[in-house]
Amino acid sequence: MGEAVSRPYRRTMPATWWLTNRAYFLFMVRELTSVFIAIYLVLLLVLISKVAAGREAYEAYLTFLGTPAVLAFHVLALAAALYHSITWFNLAPKGLVVRVRERRVPDAIIAGSNYLAWIAVSALLWWVVL
Amino acid sequence: MNPWQNTNSAADQMHEMLEHDILVIGGGAAGLRAAIAAVQTNPRLNVAIVSKVYPMRSHTVSAEGGAAAVIKSNDSLEEHINDTITGSDWLADQDVVEAFVREAPDELLQLEHWGCPWSREPDGSIAVRPFGGMTIERTWFAADKVGFHLLHTLFQTSLKFESLTRYDEWFATKLLVENGRCQGVSAIELRTGEVRLLLAKAVILCTGGAGRIYPFTTNGAIKTGDGMAMAYRAGVPLKDMEFVQYHPTGLPGTGILITEAARGEGGILVNKDGYRYLQDYGMGPPDPWPRLRAMELGPRDKISQAFVHEMRKGRTIAGPYGDVVHLDVRHLGETKIDTKIPFVRELAHRYAGIDPVHEPIPVRPVVHYMMGGVHTDINGATPIAGLYAAGESACVSINGANRLGSNSLTECLVFGARAGRHAAAFAAHHRSLDRAALAAQARDEAKRVAGLDGTDGGTERIAMLRTEMTRAMEEGTGIYRDEGSLSKACDVLRTLRDRFARIRLDDRTRSFNTELIAALELECMLDVAEAVAHSALARTESRGSHQRTDHPKRDDARFLKHTLAYSTDGAPRIDYLDVVITRWPPAERVYGR
């Protein structure tokens, strides 16, 4: 004995780390919203190509969109997209520092204006399309 | 099995000697400033900092209120000198105070140039705030986390010097003096538990104060007077140790400090009747606005003493941790509290459960600062060649019998830098080292440390001894003392020292053995405590923070002198040294006018 010892113990993160606490889990959900959005974008691109391909193709595709599985996907995708929007707007002030007359604009105001823009854009699109 | 018993292996480790030109022991404000000054004086010197905690953990970090230096045009060096000397009750060396005040502004400016986030005036110049015992606002601040910002600025700046080495979490145990010169230290590397030999041409002690010899203190766990004890054992006297500062406003229970800046910004102290009692102790008039050098902006010794009188009159407020008075800042309003003293609000909220915006803060006097320390001259040099000291561990003598708030951070910088420069010059001219003899000393020290664990039948638990020591200090050497209380404290300390020889540790291992460190710290504290008690016993007068009920008057004829306590095998030997008086002859200390 008598020899000096320093033998640090190293811990590793399990692949399931994101299940170990709520915040990590919500983070993972946030990141995975991107998968739903990507799939949706592909479906949208197909929709546009079907519009180009003609009425029949378009209508057949609408029927496909109406099948329960695809509908269910879109409902989930909508939830994911909403989650994305909310987390995104809440985090947006982080990278952004806005100053008015030497005073930093509070994060809540920046986030708030994002929400307003969101509502306006959504309403506009809804009105244009429908 | 006891790993320490194998002395051969302890000897083997000594083969590796670590050698530097200058060793700075301590990584607080004083240590970092000294190290930077040394490398800047001579970039070819190889400088190392040894610290028992990572530098940014040093207790400088907890200083809240500010650092004093003359910068504004309404101020003058003369006034700062005057305030400091009056505050010291004429026990400061006046040549030292002059040097201190003269060099202070450049030191704080240097910090500014290194990035310290000092609070500013709207025009971008440095802002200053009033502080106790100062005639004019001259305390620089960075909100109320001044020590924190100062320490981190110094530490981060120190990172840019390539020739600076650091030994973080190395605990120095002994100064190695050979041939009349200090040539290094032995230190325990906490991670491995090895006792290592560090050689140097000059050593600067910057190990901070020793508030932990008392039970109720603003000081962190690491303030155990190690450097004072090391110097003391090496033969350097400890100077003016009887002067222990009580800060008037600590949170009951924890002893967490509510900075004097709270009063500087306008906070008031009231007793149980809501009465500003300081006016009864010659510190009035009780203006509704903060008046400099009066009432709540008086010096700490007087305000703490007034508390004791109020308590005796039954006018304080009983609480679970003893009596308190109220520090009221409500009238400052939420905005001012949040910009000037946000940390006060946070601490009061977290540790006292009250919001100072709406309620007064319960406070009581708490041990805060050691005016005394390792005896040095104006350059930080101790009587041992090659050994320097600075910061709270040293006593260069600017604080005398009572330190003014915000002078000590500045002191760390001014005298840290001075010690660094002088050590650099010394190291350049004394290059030889007595390696063999030093190695032998370090071997002995390793054996001594190894013998501490009590495997040979020890029974005493260190926590117990520590509690008894702090109790003895509180009871015997508090705000008011007398011969009876002091002699009793001296006796108790002596028996504790004997009992220390029979301690027993639970931890017999080496890697990060914090129990062993605690034992070594306790041993240091016992030395320091004895120096305090004996110095206080011998000083039969009252001056500044040293108030003897049996000798209530200041006695310049006999005691316009520094106390020097020398370590002996028995009780400390007490000697005296004249105070340097240049242009400011002793006078009455007047506040409130």
Place this chain on the structure above:
Amino acid sequence: MRHSSEPIWWSLFAAGGVVAALVAPVQIALTGIAAALGWADDAFTHARVLALVSHPISRLYLFVLISLPLFHSAHRFRFTLIDLGLKQGRGLVAVLCYGAAVAGTILAALVLIRL
């Protein structure tokens, strides 16, 4: 100065994130739910949709809507894989993810131009 290519990908990710946050929910509600369920039938007749989509502004809008969020998704997915422990093939993961987004962008351009 050494250039990391991350700023390109990150700026596309961030821009895509904004676009997705602003319009993905309403888009999904429109095409994935309203159109699929046949609400407001006259709004989704082939003729009207074709007219609506062919307008130059719509084409540009759709291009932005599809391309940028694809980069957004690619970036997030890339890091999700890394976060899940796929550290070895970092380079390959990046190529595949951004490759898919680039491919999607080109396809979208082709479809929209030919419309």
Place this chain on the structure above:
Amino acid sequence: MAEPTIALEIFRYHPEQGEAPSFRRYEIPYREDWVVLDGINYIKDQIDGTLAYRWSCRMGVCGSCGMMINGTPRLSCAAFLREYFPNPVRVEPLAHFPVERDLVIVMDDFMHKLREVKPWLIRGQETPLSEGEYRQTPAEVDEYKQYSMCINCMLCYAACPVYGLEPRFLGPAAIALAQRYNLDSRDEGRRERQEVLNTEEGIWDCTLVGECTTACPVHVDPAGSIQRAKVTATVDWYKDVLLPWGKR
């Protein structure tokens, strides 16, 4: 007898005893106003002197007493027992760092990274002290003040899964400190620090989990600092590419 108690379950690891770590349970008196650190000190003094941990100021400013308390990185001097009572409290060393012993982690990595980001004022030209202070308005101080509050407690590192997965990641506090100087009006070293920040292991590994900011006891908001650094690096990049000849 009626005195209430609370259990602390403490992670124990000792390199010399070579065993795998284990938890030890200690029953201690429960006091309303005790923080977890007080409980641990009680154990050290009264029950088991072999427990190793770091602490000093016990007022939340020295940054040495960070621990995982019931799985969350906290300063043990600022976490009150009453937040957990009557349930037991589980105390572990800060996550993601190697453990030297018991609750003591190895912090070499952080110390190294701190230095990497050059956390000191960089100036092209040093102005002599005789010219006085560099002027800085309160608004200019505000610009970086928040990031200067970091006490190096490393709770943010223990909170960040990205650091747990990729130890080379520069990590929240180091980046926040780089930003602290980058945003200081007296500093001219941003481009130099960018060499370290604008790398994969620099700011780009961060996926904005945001837990660093949640964990930070002094509200530094490292997540925000990293986001701002990303924006700046991106703007720099486009400037460099689009105006390679221009003034950078």
